[in-house]
Amino acid sequence: MQPTSLAPLPADRHIMRRDEVEQxxxxxxxxxxxxxxxxxxxQCRRIGTRAVGWDSMEIEQWVHDRLSMRD
Incomplete structure (x- = not known):
């Protein structure tokens, strides 16, 4: 079985909590x-028993897509 290599993640990628997504x-x-x-x-992802978060890259892309629709 071949070991899988993971692509490096951008340094600023993080889990966004709801307050940050709202902002x-x-x-x-x-x-x-x-x-x-x-x-x-x-979609949010469960990160704990009672906690969810969003992938910051997905949120950034979503915002970018909405802003580029205006152009």
């Missing part, structure tokens, strides 16, 4: 969860 997008909790349910926003 980055300008949306509040209920709107974020409504967009997730509709498949229009990156």
């Amino acid at each position: 980055k997008t300008g949306f509040k909790r209920s709107h974020i969860y409504n967009l997730m349910k509709a498949g229009q926003f990156p």
Whole structure:
């Protein structure tokens, strides 16, 4: 069996908690969860028993895509 090599992750990639996602997008909790349910926003991931977070790269890409739609 061949060992798998993992691609290096960008240094600024991190788990974003909800307050940081709200600040980055300008949306509040209920709107974020409504967009997730509709498949229009990156899904959160369970990071603990009662904690979830979002991949910062997915959120950054989502924001970038929305801003580039305006151009």
